[in-house]
Structures are given as C-alpha cells and as structure tokens.
Amino acid sequence: MPGIDKLPIEETLEDSPQTRSLLGVFEEDAAAISSYIHQLYQAMRRIYDAQNELSAATHLTSKLLKEYEKQRFPLGGDDEVMSSTLQQFAKVIDELSSCHAVLSTQLADAMMFPITQFKERDLKEILTLKEVFQIASNDHDTAINRYSRLSKRRENEKVKYEVTEDVYTSKKKQHQTMMHYFCALNTLQYKKKIAMLEPLLGYMQAQISFFKMGSENLTEQLEEFLTNIGTSVQNVRREMDSEVETMQQTIEDLEVASDPLYLPDPDTTKFPVHRNLTRKAGYLNARNKTGLVSSSWDRQFYFTQGGNLMSQARGDVAGGLVMDIDNCSVMAVDCEDRRYCFQITSFDGKKSSILQAESKKDYEEWICTINNISKQIYLSENPEEIAARVNQSALEAVTPSPSFQQRHESMRPTIQSRPPTARTNSSGSLGSESAALSALSLDSLVAPDTPIQFDIISPVSEDQPGQAKASGQSGRRTNPFGDSGGKKSETEDSILHQLFIVRFLGSMEVKSDESPDVVYETMRQILAARAIHNIFRMTESHLLVSCDCLKLIDPQTQVTRLRFPLPSIVLYATHQENKRLFGFVLRSSGGRAESHTTSVCYIFESNNEGEKICDSVGLAKQIAFHAELDRRASEKQKEIDKVKEKQQKELSKQKQIEKVCLTITYSTNIFLFINLHAAFMALYAKLQRHIH
Secondary structure, eight states, X not given: OOOOOOOOGGGTTTOOHHHHHHHHHHHHHHHHHHHHHHHHXXXXXXXXXXXXXXXXXXXXXXXXXXXXXXXXXSSSTTOHHHHHHHXXXXXXXXXXXXXXXXXXXXXXXXXXXXXXXXXXXXXXHHHHHHHHHHHHHHHHHHHHHHHHTOOSSSOOHHHHHHHHHHHHHHHHHHHHHHHHHHHHHHHHHHHHHHHHHHHHHHHHHHHHHHHOOSOHHHHHHHHHHHHHHHHHHHXXXXXXXXXXXXXXXXXXXXXXXXXXXXXXXXOTTTSOOOOSOSOOEEEEEEEEEOSSSOEEEEEEEEEEXXXXXXXXXXXXXXXXXXXXXXXXXXXXXXXXXXXXXXXXXXTTSSOEEEEEOSSHHHHHHHHHHHHHHHTTGGGSSSHHHHHHHHHHHHXXXXXXXXXXXXXXXXXXXXXOOOOOOOOSSSEEESSOOOGGGGGSOGGGTSOTTOOEEOSOOOOOSOOOTTOXXXXXXXXXXXXXXXXXXXXXXXXXXXXXXXXXXXXXXXXXXXXXXXXXXXXXXXXXXXXXXXXXXXXXXXXXXXXXXXXXXXXXXXXXXXXXXXXXXXXXXXXXXEOSSOTTEEEEXXXXXXXXXXXXXXXXXXXXXESSOHHHHHHHHHHHXXXXXXXHHHHHHHHHHHHHHHHHHHHHHHHHHHHHHHHHHHHHHXXXXXXXXXXXXXXXXXXXXXXXXXXX
C-alpha cells in the first residue's frame, strides 16, 4: 500500500490557519468516506436481508466498487493499488452474482460486523471528537479575548489569576482534544481501507466455503488473490497499529513539553526572546476604528513574507497584504489600556497599524523582527547573522559622543522648578516677563558669531575619563517593550505620555531666556544659516513629552538621542506665522563653576503640531509643579507626625516614671506599717509577761 496522508500532530499547539485548512480537507474526506461507507453498508445490508434478491444486491455492490475510482476523495484519490484491487473484486463479484447465496449467519459474522463496527463506532467517534474540538476551540477563543481585555493599569490579581487559569485550562483542553482528533482522523485513513476490504474478504470467503464450487482455475486464482488481499490488510493493520503507537507517544511527549506554553504569557527565562529573527508568524489582535472614538480588536494570524506583513483569517486559503514594512518604523505604544501593544508605520507615514501580542515574548520578538526586516536584512545571504551583528552594534551605541553630548551632561536642574506662568501666543516661561526686555536689541539675545549645531550626533560607546554617568542622560536606549530590566523607568509612572514626530533644525547658545523673542531670533538665524550653506537634510525623531522630561528618540533603533529635563526648560514658543516651527530654551549649569549657567535654544519642525507640542509642555510643567507641591506637603505632614509621635513617647515615658514612683511609695508605706506592727506586738508581749 502507498504512504498514508497524515495530519501533523506537532503543529496542533500553534493552531495556524494552514493547519486548520488541512484539517478541513481531512474533515471533508471523512464526510466523503462516511457517505461512501453508508452506501456500501446499505448494499451489503441488502445482500444480508434479501437472499431472494442476492443477485441484484451483488450486482449493486459490484457497481459501487467499480465507481470507486470515480469518487473524488480529497485524500487518497490517487491510490491506484486500491482502485485496481476494488476493480478486481468487482469483476469477481459480478461473475458470481447469479449463482451465489450467502447464509445469513456467515454474512453477519464475516461481512456485516466489520463494516457495522466502522460505521457505528469509528465514524461516530470522529463526529463526537469534532463537536468536542469545536467547543474547546470556542472556549479557548473566548478565554483569549477575555485575557486580552485585562487592564494594564488597574490590575486585579484575583481577576488576572482567574483569567490566566481559564486561558491555561481552555488552551490545554483545546490542544489535547485537537491532538486526539488528529490522531483519529489519521487512523481513519487506515480504517477506511480495512473497513472496505475486510467485509469484502469475509464475503468472498463465505461464498467459497458455502458453495464450494467454481472451476479449479478460478478457485486457485481467487484464493491467491484473496490471500494477497488478506496479507495487504494485515500489513495495513500493522502499519496502522505502529502509526497509532507513534502518534500516541508523540501526543504524550507534546503534552509534557507544551504544558508551560498553555499559559498566555510564558516565562521568558525558560523561553528566551529571539531578537535576530527575519521571519515571524503568530496570532495578533489588530485595532480597527469603528467610529470617531470607538474601535474594535480582531484576532488574526499574522506572518511576514519577505518585506511584507501578511494576515490570514481562519478558513482563508491564503493570506492578504497588510503593509509593506521595508524602511518602516515600529515602536511600543499605550493603546486603550491594553498590554503588549506596538505600532507599525510605513516608510511614507501614510499608513499605520496598531497590533497587540499575546505575550511579552511575542511582543518583543515581533518588534525586533519588524525592525530587522525594515533594514532589509532579509535580502542578505545570512540574515540572522547580520541581524545579530546589527543588534549588537545598536546595543553598544548607548554612550553619548563626547564631542556633542559632553556639553549636555550637566543639564540637571540645580534649583527647584518654579511654577509655570500662563503662556501668551503659544509661548511659556518660568520667569516673569519683564517689559524692559522688549527694548533690548537682537544682539543682546543671540550673539552674532554663536556657532550653530545643525544635526544630532548619534551616541556612541565612548566613556569620558571622570565623566559621571547619571541615569536618564541622553544616549540611553529606550526600552520599546515597556520595561527596563527590573528597574522602573523614570517616566513609567508619569501620567502624561504624548508622542510627536519632529525634525531637528538646529541649536545654538543664547544670552537671554526671559522672552519668546529669543526663540524667534534663533529660528531666524538657523533658517538663514541653512539657506546660506544649502543644508536641507533634517534628522527625524520622536519627541516624547512626559512629566519628567522631553526625549528625542530614534524611530528606528528606539535609542534616546537626547534628554531634556523638564525643570531646565525655561521657555518654549511657536513661530508667529509658521506654526510648524517651535523651539525651547534649556538652562543648565555650564563650565567648571556651578554658579555659571548657559542657555541653549533648540529649534524643531513638526507636522502642524507646534502649538500642540507647546501646550503639552505647559501641561507637563503644571503637572510637575503640582506634584512637587504635593510632595512638599506630604514631607511636611510627615515631619509633623514625627514631632507628635516624639511628644507622645515623652508623655508616655513621664507617666511610666510617675507610676513607678507611686509603686515605690506604696511599698515603703507597707514596709513601715509592718515594722510598726511588729514593734507593737513585741511591746504587747513584754507587757503581758510583766503582768504575770
């Protein structure tokens, strides 16, 4: 017999659309087998019930056997050995149909029993397993959807435990049911041959044993033919038993190995994250907008194909294109209080998609894989090796260059931030605006010969001798996966997170930071210098505004290019006419003297969001100011509580001392009373003796 088509039990845990599509073919084949076996069963039933119509029933059986090769079975349709064997059976049965009569008992034992068992036991078992598998699959989808809706900010450990346990149980149940269902469908490919060959073999043997007639040549040929068929059936049975044993062992091994994978978020220490992948596939939740403020999340199977991101729903034969991810950007985002969300933006910025992974491991691997594909590493001969080298270079590029970054190492605020004042004309300042500043000349704001920095130098792995590495300085890699390796990110608890796409125009040192005219004059000089020197290239970055700082983040590598502490930003404003231009002044201690401060003005271009960015900075400073007031009030309350506690302790100690003194006085009085009583008794006894 030729090889038997099988369902891959090893792929049941992944449960990909390809596996479901292949399962559909096997289910269609099972339905076709059930239909055909039902017809064959009815034909043999007629042979058993109608001895008077034996010839017609045998002829119908022969006819059905001849039509086997015309059947369109999805699996096993090209089994020429099976077709030729059944054709030979059909010829013999057709020749013997006019003279053969089968005893009811012999037909019941040799012909009806095997096919009845196959029909009533094996085919019904397939239907039962199909229903159980469908229920388990629906339960798993429901559990996954409930788990995906878990709140990221308001985590309830009890609810999270229940949902996680529900996902574990449903996924385990689905996996086990699917493996047994696959095993039954694979076994059906063997049983269908046995179920069709054994009844025919029994029928022919009953005919020979009952009539004992026929020509000697025909009998010898028939016996030889039946012997060969019996041997083939036994071989198929042994092959089936061996395959069933192998599948059962595979099921047991997969159950043990897959137990940790039933959890929706497996331990990354046991299953490390692969950051050098150039191909990735798996289920993701995609965010689809259904209205102005409403959205829905659909779970689909996503996979990468070259430089394309594809998606495929269950039941689909092939996947569809979602986005071209060559030269795209990907980064972690917070979306609708869901965990493990990331956003992919096409190279031209016209198309973006927000996706949610099921686990932290998948979340990190998807971002790393898309980053690798966006750099077109997959086109090389050894993509994983090149990806590993590129990622290693990116990991090393986390220390700022001394030529540009050293000047920003001391940008920490040395004084407490002042309350923000109200902004006028999209500008803001920490100090009060003086009327005299408007009369100053432009030279008093920006020196004419001040050098201009037109680009941001990417940080490299260079350590300055004696240079202090303070946490939060520029050049530190921003973790795109929402964690920081066991240490909380400085902006993780910030209630304000707003991201803008900006392009850096330039920066220069300024003399004053008291008026928005400083920003306007800096814009004028930088734009004029760019026009004079024909400098048109601009560095695009992501500007992250939080309650602690402003960060410039590389959209490709997620490396923090520069960090601006919020208390050090003393002035910010948009251009009076071109609202895409905005800038801010950063005040920091400069030089060797701590008392000497320098102010640097940074100019950026945005996508018509200059005023919005300034509003966000102002809101961040207000939030930070109120947080500082709350912190001071809390510290003052703690000091008051400590003083009250100290006074309470002293009062308690004084009461304890008074209690001890009272105890000593009482004991002394008792002692004196006892001594007086003893003296009195002694005097009384002496008087008694004197009287006697």
